[in-house]
Amino acid sequence: MKAVILDGIILGLGFGLLGVGMTLVYGLGGVLNLAYGEFAVLAAIVVAQAISGGMPTVLAAVLGILAAATAGVLLDLSLMRPVYRQSTGHRVLLGLMLTLGLAFVIEGVLTWRDPLGGLTISIGGKPISILGVPIAVGSVWAALITLAVGVVLLVFFAATTFGRGVRSVIQDELGARLVGISPSLVRTVIFGLSGALAGLVAVTQSMTSPLTVSGGFNLTVYALIVSVVGGLGSVAGAFLAGILLGIVDDVSARYIGSYISDIVLLGAAALTILVRPRGLFGS
Amino acid sequence: MTGGRLPARLGNLVPVARGRAFLPILAAGVLVLVVPQVWFADSEYTTSLAVQALAFAGYAVGFNLIFGTTNQLFLCVGALAGIGAYGTGILSNHASLPIWVGIVAGTIVAAAVGGLMSWVAVRRSLGVIFTGVLTLAFSFAFQDLLFGQQHLTGGSTGQTLTAAAASLADNQIGGYYLFGAVVIGFLIIFRLLQISHFGWAFRALRDDELAAELAGVNVARYRICAAVIGSAMIGLTGGLYAYSEGFISPPTFAFDQVDVTVLVLVAFGGLGTLLGPLIAAVVFAFVDNALVNSGQLRELIYGAIIVVIFLGFRRGVPQTLGAIVRRFIPHDKVGTRWRLPLSVRQRERS
Numbered sequence: 001m002k003a004v005i006l007d008g009i010i011l012g013l014g015f016g017l018l019g020v021g022m023t024l025v026y027g028l029g030g031v032l033n034l035a036y037g038e039f040a041v042l043a044a045i046v047v048a049q050a051i052s053g054g055m056p057t058v059l060a061a062v063l064g065i066l067a068a069a070t071a072g073v074l075l076d077l078s079l080m081r082p083v084y085r086q087s088t089g090h091r092v093l094l095g096l097m098l099t100l101g102l103a104f105v106i107e108g109v110l111t112w113r114d115p116l117g118g119l120t121i122s123i124g125g126k127p128i129s130i131l132g133v134p135i136a137v138g139s140v141w142a143a144l145i146t147l148a149v150g151v152v153l154l155v156f157f158a159a160t161t162f163g164r165g166v167r168s169v170i171q172d173e174l175g176a177r178l179v180g181i182s183p184s185l186v187r188t189v190i191f192g193l194s195g196a197l198a199g200l201v202a203v204t205q206s207m208t209s210p211l212t213v214s215g216g217f218n219l220t221v222y223a224l225i226v227s228v229v230g231g232l233g234s235v236a237g238a239f240l241a242g243i244l245l246g247i248v249d250d251v252s253a254r255y256i257g258s259y260i261s262d263i264v265l266l267g268a269a270a271l272t273i274l275v276r277p278r279g280l281f282g283s
Numbered sequence: 284m285t286g287g288r289l290p291a292r293l294g295n296l297v298p299v300a301r302g303r304a305f306l307p308i309l310a311a312g313v314l315v316l317v318v319p320q321v322w323f324a325d326s327e328y329t330t331s332l333a334v335q336a337l338a339f340a341g342y343a344v345g346f347n348l349i350f351g352t353t354n355q356l357f358l359c360v361g362a363l364a365g366i367g368a369y370g371t372g373i374l375s376n377h378a379s380l381p382i383w384v385g386i387v388a389g390t391i392v393a394a395a396v397g398g399l400m401s402w403v404a405v406r407r408s409l410g411v412i413f414t415g416v417l418t419l420a421f422s423f424a425f426q427d428l429l430f431g432q433q434h435l436t437g438g439s440t441g442q443t444l445t446a447a448a449a450s451l452a453d454n455q456i457g458g459y460y461l462f463g464a465v466v467i468g469f470l471i472i473f474r475l476l477q478i479s480h481f482g483w484a485f486r487a488l489r490d491d492e493l494a495a496e497l498a499g500v501n502v503a504r505y506r507i508c509a510a511v512i513g514s515a516m517i518g519l520t521g522g523l524y525a526y527s528e529g530f531i532s533p534p535t536f537a538f539d540q541v542d543v544t545v546l547v548l549v550a551f552g553g554l555g556t557l558l559g560p561l562i563a564a565v566v567f568a569f570v571d572n573a574l575v576n577s578g579q580l581r582e583l584i585y586g587a588i589i590v591v592i593f594l595g596f597r598r599g600v601p602q603t604l605g606a607i608v609r610r611f612i613p614h615d616k617v618g619t620r621w622r623l624p625l626s627v628r629q630r631e632r633s
Contacts, residue, residue: 004597023420026412030412032412075285077523079594081589082594092411093410093550093554094593096546097546097547097589097593098589098590098593098594099551100543100546100547100589101586101587101588101590102586102587102590103587104582104583104585104586104587105582105586105587105590107582107586108579108580108582108584108585109580109583111579112579112580112583115579143441147527182503187379217539219394221419221423224416224421225416225420226335228412228413228416231545232412258431259427260427260431262423262424262427263424263427263428263431264426266420266423266427267420267424269416269420270417270420270421271455272402273407273409273416273417274407274417277407277408277409277413
């Protein structure tokens with residue numbers, strides 16, 4: 001049981017990191033980025049190409065994360081401009097459709113150039129024992145990186161001026177503007193951060209299981225579910241939701257059966273939405 | 284307005300010529316009837332494409348009724364269609380019931396599921412996105428169920444409907460007319476709702492839900508009604524699709540196959556419009572066919588088309604084109620087509 005829960009937490013940290021990038025962008029003006037998972041895949045392919053080109057793994061990972069961050073910034077500077085000019089009600093649909101189109105374009109380009117591409121980062125070594133449970137080295141690294149980034153994000157949003165500025169825009173765009181914060185600058189930075197997080201997810205995911213070109217859509221859906229369960233716009237909520245769903249997924253996979261576990265996971269997400277319609281940390 | 288009938292005073296605002304409200308449907312019906320005769324009745328391939336387009340038009344009209352008029356983002360069109368289709372398949376294959384029993388039962392179950400989800404969403408006052416994610420979760424769970432319950436659904440290998448009439452599975456043009464009639468029927472229902480008290484309630488609650496509620500519109504009831512009727516349309520189309528194809532498998536009703544396409548169709552045709560979904564289904568049938576030979580580039584081009592369409596034509600392509608035409612032709616020459624009272628139109632434009 002201990003092993004299952006620990007596994008679930010590690011899986012859930014990944015879910016959480018995935019959800020954060022989605023939830024931040026949504027918080028800033030109500031757009032869900034359906035191309036989010038494709039950013040991760042883009043990063044994965046860049047990393048894979050760089051590694052096969054002879055680059056050291058760490059450098060390649062940084063390059064991949066930068067590529068995804070650039071994609072995020074470019075998305076904000078191009079397609080998102082007309083979206084944010086719309087009133088809030090129309091933003092949702094236009095944002096959904098444009099990012100959906102972008103998702104098709106990115107996936108199309110990647111499957112065209114590199115149809116069998118994928119990323120696996122294997123970290124050798126004997127499994128490390130945590131609380132008496134042996135865990136693969138790759139998983140430990142992935143979890144540690146995710147935890148570290150999660151802490152940095154929380155500190156960033158709680159204690160730095162820019163982080164507080166971001167939260168003020170999430171709370172009240174007009175109010176933020178009145179005290180001298182530029183929502184459009186904040187958005188550009190957050191889109192970049194969101195892309196970087198997607199890239200980071202690609203890297204940490206590939207330490208435990210391969211990430212392929214066709215996997216982008218599933219990543220988007222999981223990010224969507226995690227961010228909604230956690231409460232849109234809340235970083236801590238996304239991590240908490242991710243860990244909860246990770247444990248639910250692992251426990252049900254172990255004790256009920258693997259195909260049911262997906263249904264249980266989705267059911268748990270639906271139930272959370274119904275019990276707390278604004279998510280765990282929603283306001 | 285909860286009591287059902289439209290107050291007389293509001294009734295006067297509805298244009299006198301109610302009959303004209305059905306002219307577009309009549310025109311569409313005639314086109315659906317005539318086009319195969321002069322064009323593709325002899326080509327099995329083209330006919331099957333047309334059947335596909337009409338089936339998607341059916342899904343899109345149902346989705347348009349749910350999302351376009353009452354703002355409930357149901358991302359489970361594929362699952363609802365799958366309920367109709369698998370209901371038909373399972374009842375006719377495993378319970379040896381006549382196929383129409385399966386279709387009716389599948390439609391009823393789809394309507395009930397859609398109504399239930401709408402009831403839950405209304406009860407918990409879920410917003411657009413939350414309703415979307417809830418139904419999305421249902422969509423994926425349904426797919427897992429189809430793969431998992433192999434003894435009933437045939438799992439990933441799919442299921443052949445042994446009772447499907449050979450006459451329809453082999454006779455594509457029969458399937459075409461069946462779907463044509465169904466889509467036209469859906470459009471008539473859609474229009475009937477629009478010109479009844481439903482239409483006013485839909486318009487009110489889409490503009491401003493709170494204001495509508497305060498004005499006495501029973502928002503919850505109208506939402507659930509729209510969801511039930513729309514889901515029934517989707518379920519029926521799914522059941523008929525299973526019947527006419529004679530074979531169903533989970534990917535036919537997968538989220539990325541059905542829901543994404545339907546969302547694009549409805550947004551392309553213009554949310555809440557009558558003929559939008561049908562026009563969009565026809566246009567995208569051509570686009571799809573044109574992209575058949577582009578192989579790996581297909582997805583890329585498809586995505587680019589979506590982006591361009593939504594950047595250029597935010598209110599739906601037919602509407603934008605219509606607005607351009609109207610700018611060049613003086614207003615009174617366009618004719619007195621069925622339209623909303625001037626005051627309402629001006630408000631909507633602003």
